[in-house]
Amino acid sequence: MGKLTFCNFSLLFHSKLKIKINKIQKKTKTFSNLFFVPNNKQKTQLIKTNSTNQRKTQNPNHYQNCNVKINLASVFCVKKGSRKTKTEKEKRKKDRTINKEIKKDRKEKENEISFLLLGTxxxxxxxxxxxxxxxxxDGFDEETQNHYRNAIRSQLRTNTELLVDVADTLELKLKKKTKLNVEKFLRLNEFQNEDVFLTEELADCIESIWKDKSIxxxxxxxxxxxxxxxxxxxxDKTGEIVNENYIPTDQxxxxxxxxTTGINQIKFKIxxxxxxxxxxxxxxxxxxxxxxxxxECAVLLYIVAINEYNQTLYEKEGINRLHESLNLFKKISNMVFFRHTNCVILxxxxxxxxxxxxxxxxxxxFNDYNDGNDLDSAKEFIKNKFYRVAKNKNRQIFIHFICAIQTENIKVIVRAVQTSILTKLTNTQFL
Ligand SMILES: Nc1nc2c(ncn2[C@@H]2O[C@H](COP(=O)(O)OP(=O)(O)OP(=O)(O)O)[C@@H](O)[C@H]2O)c(=O)[nH]1
Ligand SMILES: [Mg+2]
Structure with a gap:
């Protein structure tokens, strides 16, 4: 390869400062692609040439038809018909796959809507x-089922212990047989191997204790x-749970x-x-x-356990759970982050x-509630309490009354959220 003196190039800058030299391609038919990577000196020369050609643009991507001295040694060329090595082919294939993946991910991200689930x-x-x-x-895998089986068995023991304690605190009278079973249960429970979540003997005691009216x-x-x-x-299903073949049902x-400790995420397509x-x-x-x-949040999904109006917090005694939920919602929904965020209260x-x-x-x-045990009035009253603290003309609040343990109910609710909030988002955000 010799030196190339002045020649008229049609130079097209690549984003990574590679220049495709069309003219050379035409002149020297042996090359199919030529890329020129200018060094700093050549870049200055290009700018100079460009200004002498009195082109208005200052953008180096727009150099065209300018005279420049180029050492062909700095031109990266691929000989026409020359064979690409196997590794090159593999690399290109890999690059193409990665690019496809990136494009796919980008497209999915564009259509992705993040719902942040908050609540006490x-x-x-x-x-x-x-x-x-x-x-x-389609439900839970084996690992999740095993995890929950252990938790269910272990919670049977802790809940029985709690109930026995409550009966004692409230001085509720237990049957003679129950008392014996309570003694046995407490003894066995204390020395239970931590890896064995439930034994037949413990399960028998639990069943008998649970039958007692005072419990x-x-x-x-x-x-x-x-x-x-x-x-x-x-x-109610201790006998089933202790069975060695027990697999927890979806319910x-x-x-x-x-x-929950930390963050969980689930992605799906509707x-x-x-x-x-x-x-x-x-x-x-x-x-x-x-x-x-x-x-991340495009829609705030705030969950309220509406039934907890007569309960106090687990983590702090004396604080009403529904008050805590309302105060938390007031704080969250008025944060700068969420001022314009559409919100669904469940x-x-x-x-x-x-x-x-x-x-x-x-x-x-709520001292200002006066409608006794009328279900609809109570629902309306609580709904308004939440609605009022977050009212803001910049966003819409959607409200649903749900039962999260009923799959059919949630199916309907998800459809309602899909049509209401997503239609609104689609109209404002994605079009
Ligand atoms: N009966 C009934 N129980 C429910 C309902 N929704 C949830 N639960 C129960 O309430 C309990 C708590 O539910 P979780 O989903 O763990 O609550 P959470 O908000 O994730 O709690 P943290 O992870 O501590 O923030 C579980 O035992 C659920 O089975 C419902 O609609 N009806
Ligand atoms: Mg949780």
């Missing part, structure tokens, strides 16, 4: 996510003692509570939209992790609320 502890955020797993991924009465008083509502669901997994639901822990000590998720645990409102007056929680 035990409001039902993870239960909602579990429903997405059932609806969009059932203790369960009815659960709201003052942090006993989970779902305890009865599992206590068991939905009912079992494992508090029609043309990719949903990305982010689930966080709602207890007070988990909330400091929320901040990192705020930027009033959850409607099954429990419908039962509770018949027995417990909402006035104990």
């Amino acid at each position: 502890g035990e409001s039902g955020k993870s239960t909602f996510v579990k429903q997405m797993q059932i609806l969009h991924y 059932k009465k203790a369960f009815d008083e659960r709201y003052d003692f942090q006993i989970p509502d779902s305890a009865s669901w599992f206590l 068991d997994i939905l009912s079992c509570r494992i508090p 029609k043309e939209h990719n949903w990305n639901i982010i689930d966080v822990g709602g207890q007070r000590n988990e909330r400091k992790k929320w901040l990192h998720q705020f930027e 009033f959850n645990k409607m099954d429990l609320f419908e039962e509770k409102i018949k027995k417990y007056d909402l006035k104990k929680c």
